[in-house]
Amino acid sequence: MNIVVLGASGRAGSEITREAAARGHTVTAVARKPEAIPAADGVTAVPGDASDAAALVPLLQGADALISALHFDIPMETLLTAVREAGVPRLLITGGAASLEVAPGLRLFDTPDFPEEFKPYALPGLTALETLRGVSDVNWTFFSPAAFIEEGPRLGAFRTGTDQLLTDAKGESRISFADYAIAMIDELEQPKHSRARFTAAY
Numbered sequence: 001m002n003i004v005v006l007g008a009s010g011r012a013g014s015e016i017t018r019e020a021a022a023r024g025h026t027v028t029a030v031a032r033k034p035e036a037i038p039a040a041d042g043v044t045a046v047p048g049d050a051s052d053a054a055a056l057v058p059l060l061q062g063a064d065a066l067i068s069a070l071h072f073d074i075p076m077e078t079l080l081t082a083v084r085e086a087g088v089p090r091l092l093i094t095g096g097a098a099s100l101e102v103a104p105g106l107r108l109f110d111t112p113d114f115p116e117e118f119k120p121y122a123l124p125g126l127t128a129l130e131t132l133r134g135v136s137d138v139n140w141t142f143f144s145p146a147a148f149i150e151e152g153p154r155l156g157a158f159r160t161g162t163d164q165l166l167t168d169a170k171g172e173s174r175i176s177f178a179d180y181a182i183a184m185i186d187e188l189e190q191p192k193h194s195r196a197r198f199t200a201a202y
Contacts (some may be wrong), residue, residue, distance in 0.1 A: 013069030154178030
């Protein structure tokens with residue numbers, strides 16, 4: 001497939017770019033600092049500002065999918081506008097864990113243990129998911145990681161779920177960026193969560 005990755009120089013974006021290229025996909029990797037994008041066969045690094053929908057459209061035309069690994073300082077409507085105008089069939093979003101449920105109707109964000117200092121960063125992700133849930137004319141997928149996503153080995157073994165936070169036998173919720181990328185490209189290749197959210201954790 002021909003895919004575009006936004007935020008391709010970041011930790012999640014660079015792993016997603018690397019994983020997609022390793023599987024033979026053609027990747028247009030977009031970042032404000034394209035020199036920081038990992039070099040690989042099949043990867044074309046280009047500069048780009050995702051805050052400008054009109055500037056994104058030429059980069060997206062002809063793509064089979066857009067994967068956004070951006071922070072949520074870019075409004076979701078900006079990406080949706082660009083995807084619609086470019087006619088991109090699929091939009092996959094690197095989300096956050098704050099909106100996952102730890103009990104029916106109780107989000108991680110709303111628990112007493114959620115750090116107060118993280119809330120300003122998490123809130124735009126909650127808004128982005130709610131925006132997507134009201135969208136029916138774009139085939140979107142929102143991929144929430146485990147509570148902790150960190151540098152670590154590429155194990156290739158993890159569990160997936162939908163709206164509930166996944167924890168292991170110790171009550172921990174973790175995944176590496178490398179394994180997160182595997183799950184993202186799995187979803188790209190074999191869609192199972194059309195217009196829905198999913199998650200992955202060990």
